[in-house]
Amino acid sequence: MENHAVKTNKLSRKFGSVIAVNEISMRIKPGSIYGFLGPNGSGKSTTIRMLCGILASTSGSGEVLGLDINRDSEEIKSKIGYMSQKFGLYEDLTILENLQFYAGLYNLSRNDSRQRIEAMLEMAGLTARQRQLAGSLSGGWKQRLALGCAIIHNPAMVFLDEPTGGVDPVSRRMFWDIIYQLTAAGTTFMVSTHFMDEAEHCDDLGFIYEGKMIAGGTPAQLKSTIPGKMLAIETKTPMKLLAQIREGQMSFNDAYVCGASLRLLVDNGQEYKFEKFSPAVISPTLEDVFVHYAKLNPKELAV
Numbered sequence: 001m002e003n004h005a006v007k008t009n010k011l012s013r014k015f016g017s018v019i020a021v022n023e024i025s026m027r028i029k030p031g032s033i034y035g036f037l038g039p040n041g042s043g044k045s046t047t048i049r050m051l052c053g054i055l056a057s058t059s060g061s062g063e064v065l066g067l068d069i070n071r072d073s074e075e076i077k078s079k080i081g082y083m084s085q086k087f088g089l090y091e092d093l094t095i096l097e098n099l100q101f102y103a104g105l106y107n108l109s110r111n112d113s114r115q116r117i118e119a120m121l122e123m124a125g126l127t128a129r130q131r132q133l134a135g136s137l138s139g140g141w142k143q144r145l146a147l148g149c150a151i152i153h154n155p156a157m158v159f160l161d162e163p164t165g166g167v168d169p170v171s172r173r174m175f176w177d178i179i180y181q182l183t184a185a186g187t188t189f190m191v192s193t194h195f196m197d198e199a200e201h202c203d204d205l206g207f208i209y210e211g212k213m214i215a216g217g218t219p220a221q222l223k224s225t226i227p228g229k230m231l232a233i234e235t236k237t238p239m240k241l242l243a244q245i246r247e248g249q250m251s252f253n254d255a256y257v258c259g260a261s262l263r264l265l266v267d268n269g270q271e272y273k274f275e276k277f278s279p280a281v282i283s284p285t286l287e288d289v290f291v292h293y294a295k296l297n298p299k300e301l302a303v
């Protein structure tokens, strides 16, 4: 049987009457990058915190690196890396002191500590600035320092909760280059994100919606699950065209405006009805996929 870095079975967490995470079953392959997507409040952080052994589950089960998330939570904490949405840096300590603090937290020997701190400074591009206060760094640098702190003990599995929020595109690209290098060396990542371009970089994706996992697979698999054809019609007045198509009672399953183009999802075999608008058949984006799945799962009414 294949071993998984993460394996859950109907993992759930309630806060009072709120079901934050609802029977999630998932698998993450060792050495892969798993992207965890979902709107605000859908349960991403809660799931990650349970997998990191920080928060107990209320039902279901989960294993991380073969350890039980509730019973072996202390051992899990020492073996994984976790970067929270807030980064967890000490702003009034220097860059070096932050790394030293985390090295101490993971009980690294003096030698290992020296070696790993040097490696992390180099990875983050912060060697020359190590005596500077962490609080004085801008977003992208803080993020790379936070990653260095989270993986100072060279963990096999790393959880990153929205690591690139509030970070510019160039820094995001640099951050992802680091993740790729670490994955190539065998590290497994679970990364929550709202960025679809980042989702494209993942080996597998899970989409969580209102606490439930509503879709999963590789980016290509997910795109192939959308039924029908996605048409793009170039026009300077997309809203006007949409109204015209509605009035003409030409049926479509989804429509949205993307710059100077109207995108329509139509049933297979119905494309010909739109020929007069000279549409291009395009492949759906991951955003199309998630909008599609979210629509299939209407919000549950409050009781």
Ligand SMILES: Nc1ncnc2c1ncn2[C@@H]1O[C@H](COP(=O)(O)OP(=O)(O)OP(=O)(O)O)[C@@H](O)[C@H]1O
Pocket: 015, 018, 019, 020, 038, 039, 040, 041, 042, 043, 044, 045, 046, 047, 085
């Ligand atoms: N400690 C808590 N006490 C009570 N409710 C909580 C607690 N933590 C989370 N929740 C609730 O659980 C649900 C899921 O929250 P969670 O933070 O996991 O979502 P998220 O997907 O990480 O959202 P975001 O994208 O905004 O970070 C929300 O309804 C939230 O209000």
Ligand SMILES: [Mg+2]
Pocket: 044, 045, 046, 085, 161
């Ligand atoms: Mg969150």
